[in-house]
Amino acid sequence: MTLMPDSASIPRTLPASAAHPRESPRARAHAAGTSGNGIVRALLIGLSALFLLVMVALPLLAVAAEAFRSGVGTLIEILKEPHVASAFGRTAVTAAIAVPLSIVFGIAAAWSIAKFEWRGKAVLAALIDLPLTVSPVIVGLSLVLLLGARGWLGPTLATVGIDVIFALPGIVLATAFVTVPLVARELIPLMESQSRHEEEAALSLGASGWSTFLRVTLPNIRWGLLYGSVLCAARAIGEFGAVWVVSGHISGQTETVPLLIESLYGEYRFDSAASLAALLVAFTIVSVGIRHALQARELHRRGGHH
């Protein structure tokens, strides 16, 4: 399968999956040979480093510096406030529901798209990308218009006594919406690049469909699955725009951690906001680190297959 971007299907934007190792012998040959002389090389590396350090590293370091300045004490004080604890709880519950939902969807979508040929599968693949391109505010808006008090299903839900908007279910739905593509986009190219022979062999030997899936397919995709799940979890914890719209950001009742950071900032409690933000930064760095470690491990594992 070629990774050449095609206008019909937006390729994965995440780090190249285990199916496409980056440390190929070609890349190494390139580095040695036809990539320009030393000055060009130094210039390009320098520019890249400068760009990334200023754009990415600097803001993150600034948050960390702010947090350190106020010290761990501020963080502990903040965590003691009741509405903060409830925000953490809400974030955790949301992620605990939305992430498995997206994982199950990702597996189903990848199975359908990667293992079978059928008309319309390109449409499904394109639709999966939709949440990536829609503004989070529009995501939130769409759910409010559908499920809010004045929305299509709002009155129906009200009679049943279910509160979706301005309540936890709405937050979960919004988070599920935005994380729909994350695992799928990781698994689809991965499963497409793996031949079906193993599964077919298992089936011909008498294994049931589920058994084949659990014992043959899952082990093959486990790193991509883990990879996608970590990104999915990070996104679920960090989602702001969509949750902002859907939750009504009511302090102590419908706030998640990112919303809490914003409200602290709005109250000019910059220290507290920065402390919480630093906590999330640490979490993000850990999750990116895990993904890179997984990837390096997968490259290493496939290194002998060239």
Place this chain on the structure above:
Amino acid sequence: MIRPSRDSILPGFRLATGYATTYLGLLVLLPLAAVAVTATSEGVGGFWSEVSKDRTLAAYRLSIVGALSAAAINATFGFIVAWALARYRFPGRGLLDALVDLPLALPTAVAGIALTAVYSQDHMLGRLLGKLGISVAYTNTGVLMAMLLVSLPFSVRIVMPVIEDLEPELEEAAASLGASAWTTFRTVVLPIVFPAILTGLALSFAKAVGEYGSIIFISSNMQGGSEIAPLLIMTRLEEHDEQAAASVAMGLLLLSLLVLLTVNALQAWSRRRHAA
């Protein structure tokens, strides 16, 4: 690779496809349909009158021009980063590689706070730039910086695999025919990589144009000049004017679609021109 046929012995097609399409339809398509219908609930005229208001147009202008600029800057620098990471081995390469992924995983509210920590007047870079007469925080330059940050990974991650897949034989052939490194780059490498750069640009644009969380911290968020489209949508919704909110949203989606289709057309044209 032999393409699997529909009548394969692999089970679960109906289950997987049915589940995936139903889930997607209910969770994603149905709500988005509600936006389209609400936008036109007072007819196309109602949609149009909302969309053509000065405040709406100003918001579109800021979001779209900002996102395009950010996408263009990222396409340029992103390509340089992708080239350096794909072609060269140097100490710290792993760190830079990880830095590229951070904005994608970072919560947008955290990104927003981080940017103010750097660029507002009483902090580090903000103070320095202030002495030079440049203000970033609470200006549209700040909006641009936020858009740059969140869309950065797209321009790198899409281009990198294409650079890695370049066949050395092509460049060596050009060199053996006497082409300089620059000529080789311009005539051999660039045409192959260009479609990927455009795809990265399109995705960067799509991400930046809808961005909300990271921008509202650093923008002064005032209507008519520094109000991004997503914020306007939010405001209309808070005013309980659902039709207006949906209309602004619909307009933004349509304008973004227009930009993406243009980029697609550019890609197709570029491919035809340089068909191998």
